[in-house]
Amino acid sequence: MKIRTDFVTNSSSSSFIFKENETEALHKAFADMRYVEKWLFDWMQGINLSPIHEHTMEEIFEVAEWYMRDILKNILTDYPVEHPNEDWEAFNKREWEYIKEIGNKKISDEALKKIAGIFVLYAIDAYGNNIGERYKIDRLSREVIVDCIIEHMSCCLDIWNRSVDEFTRNVIAYNYEKMITFAQEYADICAGVILEELLGAKYMYYSQLETHYLIADAIKASPHCILGCGHMG
Numbered sequence: 001m002k003i004r005t006d007f008v009t010n011s012s013s014s015s016f017i018f019k020e021n022e023t024e025a026l027h028k029a030f031a032d033m034r035y036v037e038k039w040l041f042d043w044m045q046g047i048n049l050s051p052i053h054e055h056t057m058e059e060i061f062e063v064a065e066w067y068m069r070d071i072l073k074n075i076l077t078d079y080p081v082e083h084p085n086e087d088w089e090a091f092n093k094r095e096w097e098y099i100k101e102i103g104n105k106k107i108s109d110e111a112l113k114k115i116a117g118i119f120v121l122y123a124i125d126a127y128g129n130n131i132g133e134r135y136k137i138d139r140l141s142r143e144v145i146v147d148c149i150i151e152h153m154s155c156c157l158d159i160w161n162r163s164v165d166e167f168t169r170n171v172i173a174y175n176y177e178k179m180i181t182f183a184q185e186y187a188d189i190c191a192g193v194i195l196e197e198l199l200g201a202k203y204m205y206y207s208q209l210e211t212h213y214l215i216a217d218a219i220k221a222s223p224h225c226i227l228g229c230g231h232m233g
Contacts, residue, residue, distance in 0.1 A: 014211040015063050016219050017227040018203040023049045029218050044215055049203040053192025057135040059206050060192050061125045065160050067227055068118070071198045072167070075114045076107070099167045103174040109182075112175055116182035117194050119168045123148040124191045126157035142187040149183060201226055 030044035052060065064071075072079045080095045082088075107115070120140065127148060128137035140148070149172060151157065156165040172179045186194055196202050205219065210230050220228050 012208075012210065013062070014207050014209070014216070014230040015059075015066070015228070016205045016211075016216075016225055017052075017063075017067070017199055017201045018049055018205070018222065018224045019201045019226060020224040021049050021203050022222045022224050023047070026219060026222060029221065030215075033214070033218065040212060040214065043212070044218070047205055047215070047219075049205050051192070051202055052196045052199070052204045053190055055192060055204060055206055057128075057138055057191060060195055061121075061135070063204065063206065064121055064191075064195050064198075066229060067199065068160070068164060070227060071114075071118065074200070075111050076105075078105075095163055096166075099163060099170060102167065102170045107171070107175065109178065112171070112178050113182040113185070114198060115168065115171050116179050117186055117198050118164075119149070119152070119172070119179070120145060120183055120186040120189075121191055121194045121198070122160060122164060122168065123152070123157060124194075126159040129159055130157075138190045138192070139188050140186075142184045145183050145187055146180065149180060199227070 026047060026049075027045060030041070030047075033041070033044065052063075055063075069079070069081070073081055078098075080091065080098050082091045123145065124137060124140055125134065127140060127144060128134040131137075148157065152169060153172060156162075156169060158165055211219070216228065219225055
């Protein structure tokens with residue numbers, strides 16, 4: 001099922017998330033598109049999927065941020081999503097109202113563990129940035145994770161966006177002991193593996209360029225492609 005298949009305009013990079021390695025199947029599909037120009041056909045044949053955790057830290061965090069609402073929607077089925085043609089300000093208001101009321105919602109332990117994974121992924125990026133080593137730190141120890149939670153509760157780590165900041169703060173505030181426990185289970189696990197778990201997928205095609213729409217359509221036709229979008233640059 002395609003959770004998200006929209007492409008933003010003026011995008012400067014793009015990514016596609018796969019449950020399985022579909023490289024050979026994609027190349028076969030591309031081979032049937034010989035009507036395209038040679039440069040585009042050659043580009044298609046150069047596409048390869050690779051494990052998410054093998055991508056660079058910068059790519060991992062960029063993709064995590066772009067798909068964060070999709071991840072949250074999978075964890076909490078009532079998490080707000082944008083309605084067709086909805087004004088951004090209207091959606092933003094609904095999302096903030098949901099986040100403010102999160103303490104009144106009963107969240108399962110399974111969901112809390114995944115939200116703890118979101119926090120740790122977020123904390124890896126924030127911690128690396130705070131010590132001047134952003135994209136060089138790919139995992140945290142138990143002690144650092146606990147320190148990050150304490151810091152987050154006193155002042156947001158503030159590295160991605162305010163909605164992620166406040167969502168994780170509120171969930172931790174109302175489920176502190178469980179979140180401390182669950183977050184430590186991600187100690188010494190690299191960011192890419194955490195993202196694989198949160199996405200429920202292992203492979204990704206990432207391009208620093210906007211993917212041509214013919215290629216994008218062919219990729220999204222794969223039954224194992226669960227997410228795909230262009231990233232606004």
